[in-house]
Amino acid sequence: MSDADLRYEREVHGLTVKVDLDLCVGFGDCVDASPECFELNEDDLAEFTEPESVDRETLLEACRSCPVDAITARDDEGNLLAP
Numbered sequence: 001m002s003d004a005d006l007r008y009e010r011e012v013h014g015l016t017v018k019v020d021l022d023l024c025v026g027f028g029d030c031v032d033a034s035p036e037c038f039e040l041n042e043d044d045l046a047e048f049t050e051p052e053s054v055d056r057e058t059l060l061e062a063c064r065s066c067p068v069d070a071i072t073a074r075d076d077e078g079n080l081l082a083p
């Protein structure tokens with residue numbers, strides 16, 4: 001995976017977490033929920049900061065905080081855990 005892809009897709013805590021850039025509208029709820037996981041970039045789109053630094057449940061809560069369901073998290077069996 002390229003560095004650019006890692007800004008918006010990560011494998012962390014046994015989860016595959018993705019930000020859908022077509023859906024993200026830059027409200028920043030995910031950033032408010034966990035700035036350790038997400039920040040807004042220069043285009044006002046969410047990208048990862050250091051999601052490894054928080055526990056799995058905190059990461060999932062931040063994913064679920066998105067009002068437009070732009071962040072998905074799947075476990076290693078493909079089950080959708082967020083939103």
Ligand code: SF4
Binds near residue numbers: 045069071
């Ligand atoms: S909460 Fe959703 S829409 Fe808002 S910045 Fe985060 S991913 Fe984008």
